[in-house]
Amino acid sequence: MGVKAVSEHIRSVGVWVGLPIHVWIVAEQDGVTLVDTGLKWMAGSILKEIERTGAGPLKRIVLTHGHSDHVGSLQTILARYPVPVYMHEREIAYAEGDLAYPGKSRPFAHVQKGLLQPLAAAGKNGLAPIGSLQPFFTPGHSPGHVVYFHAQDQVLLGGDLFHAKRGRLLPARFSPDPALALRSGNVLRALDPERLEVCHGGTVYRPAGQLGDLEQEAERAETAVKARQTQIETKKSKRSRQ
Ligand SMILES: [Zn+2]
Ligand SMILES: [Zn+2]
Incomplete structure (x- = not known):
């Protein structure tokens, strides 16, 4: 279990279980915002x-999405701090088990009903700030995936929008709609954060600069699939003509 200071207001708690899993503790003026809750243990x-941060009590929990490795310790933390x-x-019905996540054959309740509240909307398709964080809707890895931007610290808490290894941006694994996820990645260009923190991986500095490489790679892969x-089809039609 590793604890790391990410920036002035943000600390991460991480574990390694074959891949890294991180959650983020954000110090606010009135207490603490927890982003994601990792595994149960x-x-x-x-x-x-x-x-230990001494920033005050936990005030709220905000989730990037509802996959089990992001909501695992929710119940235990709520037993201690009954916070919103x-x-x-869009993610709630999947997390509560009313709908099957895309790519899954059946629904599964990762979170007990009645615990989740929707992030407040603001403006056209926008989301209202929560604590010191600005959420952005970034679907693709899951239907209602969200990332959280801490403008003052210039840190984007990216959940599973991307993975990362040795400072390199990688597409998130297990994404049912990787093309949509990559388009959602444009949030990196819009915000141009100094650093991106992902749940499964380390820090990526100035991540917007790496987006072009991922897009080219995806394009190459798509062209290869089309060529194949x-x-x-050509082989098939030849055979049928024979
Ligand atoms: Zn996920
Ligand atoms: Zn994950």
Whole structure:
């Protein structure tokens, strides 16, 4: 279990389980915002770190999405701090098990009903700031995925919008709609944050500069798939003519 100071107001608590899993503790003027809750057994370390920061009590939990590795210790933390929990309204039905996540054959309740509240909307398609964080809707990895920007610290808390390894931006694994996820990645260009923190990976500095490489890679992969399809179809039509 590693605790790291990300920036003036943000600390991360991380574990390694074959891949890294991080959650973020954001110090606010009136207490603490927790972003994601990791796995069930991370609750003790998260609670200890919230108390150690001395920024005050936990005020709210905000979630990037509802996959089990992001909501695992929610119940235990709520037992200690009965605070409101927010996620994007489009994600709630999937997280509560009313709808099957895209790519899954059946629904599964990752979060008990009644605990989740929708992030407040603001303006056209926008989301209202919450604590010191500005949420942005970034679907693709999941239907209601959200990232949170801390403007003062210039840190984007990216959840599973991307993965990262050795400072390099990578597409998130297990994304049912990788093309949409990549388009959602444009938030990096819009915000141009100094650093991106992802749940499964390390820090990426000035991540917007790496987006072009990922887009080119995706384009190359798509062209290769199309070429293969054309090859197969040509073979098929040749065979049928024989
Ligand atoms: Zn995920
Ligand atoms: Zn994840």
